[in-house]
Amino acid sequence: MTVRKGTRGAPRVGWVGAVAVASVLALSLTGCRGSAQSGGSAAAPGITDTTITLGITTPLSGATAGPGTCTVAGVKAYFGAKNADGGVKFGDGKTRKVEIKTYDDAYDPQKSLANFQQMTSDGVFAETSGLGTPTNRAFREAAISQKVPQALVMTGDPLFSNRQESPWQLGLVPIYxxxxxxxxxxxxxxxxxxxxxxxxxxxxxxxxxxxxxxxxxxxxxxxxxxxxxxxxxxxxxxxxxxxxxxxxxxxxxxxxxxxxxxxxxxxxxxxxxxxxxxxxxxxxxxxxxxxxxxxxxxxxxxxxxxxFAKAPQSPAFAKDADVVKFLADLKQYGDYKDTPAFPHCMWSYISGATLEKAFSTMTEPTRDSFMSALKNIKGFQAPLMLEGTQVDTTVDGQPAISSVVVQKYNGKGYATAEKFG
Missing domain, CATH: 3.40.50.2300 (Response regulator)
Known part of the structure; x- marks a missing residue:
């Protein structure tokens, strides 16, 4: 409350104070309404009762543009299909559409840092699925300081799966x-x-x-x-x-x-x-x-x-139900017309499914609730995952996916390698 002095030096409450009192009362009433709608916690930036906005900084130009473009296409494909079906059901009972904002870093750490700063200005809820160790590391400390999730990033750097050192981070792919x-x-x-x-x-x-x-x-x-x-x-x-x-x-x-x-x-x-x-x-x-x-x-x-992902190029998966749906979603919602040449398209589709799994159990529209839900997924067989692999985010020091299958190139695609030679 602002206190002003009168002409004789006696303190009095001015019009600013009156407005402040009214504002506090209004906020209190809004807070009560918010409690009824969202469990009493103020919503984080980038999430409303009807939408959640995610950001992706990844190389969309330069030598790694092929894989980088895939990191966007897969997520857009997954959530594009979900949005078309009405949206994603969250743990707080609300159904939201997932919006994606993309930023090109050309695999340049300075650009990825600038992109992170831009996406926070743009009001994204979390950054996700971006490709690269140096580019993700470039804004990791800023993300921790600002408590903005770096969720399911595509780097095998174990630092991103260390819960003590990287509390707002989690990698998707197996560590190197x-x-x-x-x-x-x-x-x-x-x-x-x-x-x-x-x-x-x-x-x-x-x-x-x-x-x-x-x-x-x-x-x-x-x-x-x-x-x-x-x-x-x-x-x-x-x-x-x-x-x-x-x-x-x-x-x-x-x-x-x-x-x-x-x-x-x-x-x-x-x-x-x-x-x-x-x-x-x-x-x-x-x-x-x-x-x-x-x-x-x-x-x-x-x-x-x-x-850990089924390859659409492989004859073994040509008629696989997951692959058929993935390719259809990729073409319709991911702005990706060809059969993907890079596995990152499949990885980011798996990332989308894993994010949905976390959304389904986050009970409040906050980043804290999201990170808690994200790091408590166990035994999840996401679409496109190979038999013998699964999503498990509960192990400190390990990313969401830590299991892999060794495969051997057969001239067209890969087949499981039972032995070397």
Missing amino acids: QNEGAAFGKLLADSGGSHKVAILSQNDDYGKGYVAGFKDAVKGASGIKVVGEQTYEATDTSVDAQITQLASSGADVFVNAMSVTPLTISALQKAQQIGWKPSWFLPSNTSSPTAILEPGKAGAYPGIYSVS
Whole structure:
């Protein structure tokens, strides 16, 4: 209340004070109405009784635009179909339409930080599904400070799944160590003797991948790492590294790369110099149509990758009910007319289903309620998930999806790899 002095120095309540009293009373009445509607908690920015607005900052231009575009398309496809059916039923009893705002960061951390600042100005409820470790890290501290969720982001960085250090974050995809370990276990279980060469991105992505692989083969006496090289995400060529690794005589190549053009050129360069090992490729750079076909991967004895999502390109899933609906939704609501070349389209569709699962149990229109619901999902088989994988957000240090299936390229798509070789 504003207090003003009268002409004789005696304090009096002026018109400002009267307005303040009236405002307090109005707010109290509004609060009572709000309590009846939303359990007594004031709604967070970006959510009303009828809508919730999510933001996605991801590369929509540049070298990683292919995967980045997919991160938007899958979420839009999932919620576009839900909105067309009337919306999503939330745990507070209300049904809301899900609106998506997208921002292009071109895989540039400075741009992603600026995008986050813009989306908070735009009033989004949460950021979700954005691609990239450096780009998601760029605004992580700001998101924590402002208590804005970074939900189901597409980075395998374990920091995003550490509940103490990242209370407002959660990753979607398996952490790098999980993927690397899956390859190491497959190789170790083969019982054979193999020489391994490693090329990795010089950041947490590459280091985590390599650490997971090495831990898994540590007890296998027949497995020996005979060469290691790194590259920078900004490099335009890895020819020198491929040539150096080829001289090691390795018959297995762990290629922990996240950049599509560099992965293709690595496949091509190795063939040009006559080096044809078996390859282990990360899930995000293993697309049959966008990477393996232009890289002429059929020349190698084996291309292995990991996955948790059904691939529409695979003949095994051509008539799968999940895949048929996904492709229809992608075309109608995701502004994506072709069969996706990158797995990120499927991942972000799974992200949409997981977000809906959290929405269905959040009892108040607040970010706190959302994060509590998001981190208490267990045993959820989202659409498009492979048998043997599931969403479990209850394990500290692990992302929403931590289980993967190792697959081998068969010239058209992937089939489950029962063993190495």
